[in-house]
Amino acid sequence: MQLMPVDPYPVSRRWRLTGWLLAAIWLVFLNVALSRALAQEELWRRVLGVGSLVAFGLAYIFAFEWGRLMRRAGRPIPRRRAWTILGALVALGLVGIPATGGEWMSTLVFVCAAAIFLLPLRPALVVVALAVVVPLVLGRLVPGWGSENGIVFAVLLASLAMFGVSRLAQRNAELQAAQQEIHRLAVAEERARTARDLHDILGHSLTVVAVKAELAGRLLELDPARAAIEIADVERLARQALADVRGTVGAYRGVSLGTELAGARTALAAAGIAAALPDAVPELPTERDELFGWTVREGVTNVVRHSGARRCEIRVGSDHVEVCDDGRGPAGEPGGDGHGLVGLRERARRLDATVSVGRRPDGRGFLLRVAVPAAGR
Template structure:
């Protein structure tokens, strides 16, 4: 997963935030190594130099802690500090370190350890390594011009160790931040998938149920005068269908909606008969795995809904085989709002949802006309032996 690098303001973490205090504590522990230059400054005979260097050392320590926390915050949020800001912070640390020299003398060389560590947190990898190498070399070359300072191999070694330690910390912070970002993305995708599932199920359930209710209501209206007894039966069916639709919605919201092929075939017979469409159903249903049984049930539901709603057909045949389900009619198929035939392969929310269900089982959805004079077929095929 790629991460967009932003150059923005620092992360908004107040000093009351526990993670900010943890960062301050971690950075502050290492300030103990500034005790040597502090002691040297305290022992300096001239008061003005002592005040200047001690003030600079305290400011250096405070700015280092600030730089450490700020750099850590950027990395935790997978962001990059503006180069100008990073170099300004590092340059300010260098200036304060130079102001420590008059009072601390050779002991001021300990500040280069902190400069290397700050560079690792503030700068990109290549310039950070360059600064680290320069800081490690400085204790070795300065005595060439200032013999009184003596070669400080220990300081140079400390610079290398500090740079490696901070490098490890930065990598750990980066990996943790990437892991948290990945978890956040997974949660977001899970929510989006659940919303899509709920929308798909509600469309499939209500689209079919309301279509059947509409057809039966129209039929009951036509039968009121010519066959009141049958009209009363259709009204009873309307009440039953409305209750079933409400129960289906509740089950869908509860995320345990199940569809059975046998139930959908029975419902198809009732819906097609009410619409005056002759129906041909399979005599037997093959023994199907549960996932395929549900998929085929959704296919029958969607296919019959479209036949009743759009086709204007007189006959509909449903075929079920172990790896295939097919709903075929002799109507005109889907039509566009202007009344013309819709191109084959075009579908609404229901067909898109059905295609998603088929894809999850490795199946394929096929829709299209059966001939130039009309007829439409919806077919789902699944791989042999797949559930």
């Protein structure tokens, strides 16, 4: 069974040693009890007193370090094990009574500090209350132990200080857990973005490559010169797709409406689909230009791959872009969203734009429309 949990946020060896020293330095307040033990004339009393105090100090440091690692790991401190540790501390303090006399009660200060650090607030307050009562009662009942008002004050002060330390440790653990969650979500978002971009890029490029390769195969015997031209285009498109993938991985690739319109003209021509494209496009903000470019790319990819259309028209305005055809729509399912349309909706959401997918109002084809609200102009 593993006694000490693994530190989920490991630090340098020097800072780890510093943490141990911060826990151990407070043990200097056991000096009076230690001096009392060393002053004993009988050897067995000296050995018992010094041994019990050393064991007490090591147990306290262990308790502090164990509780700290549990908090940093974001794991609840097992109640039974915490009570066992506190019981061991009390027992070690009591064992030293033959050598330390009434000074053993100085160990109650550390018992209370450990209780505050390891237990929930209410049980910890019960321990503190008992530690306050014990010195007052025993100081009057046991001859020679005298008044222990100083111990009572030390117990209350140590408990208050450890309450602040424990709350600080808890907040730090929560902050570290939040940072880890933010990092995890950022990584997940970046992976989703990369996957979406790769799908959009390769889906479009490979669709055109497949269409041109099929055309070249048909022309190989009928028109070898034209087939060679189509094969050269396949090679060029493959190299461009590879460059786009590298650009996406390096986060340097950009999409523009003008570039995508030019690519759409080539893709539609290769597929034998009549194209009606605008000769000029309005000046658009960078983000809107990129969104409209992605819309053209996704729309044309679906037209070429799924629609069975004979004609495709692209219309561009300052606040909208439309890709319409006279075919049946993606996979024969109007309104069906593939990965590309899901990615397009995610991009549109960033600009509060709306994505409309479905049959044309006249029922004679399929329409993809992305519109930016008037407030975004």
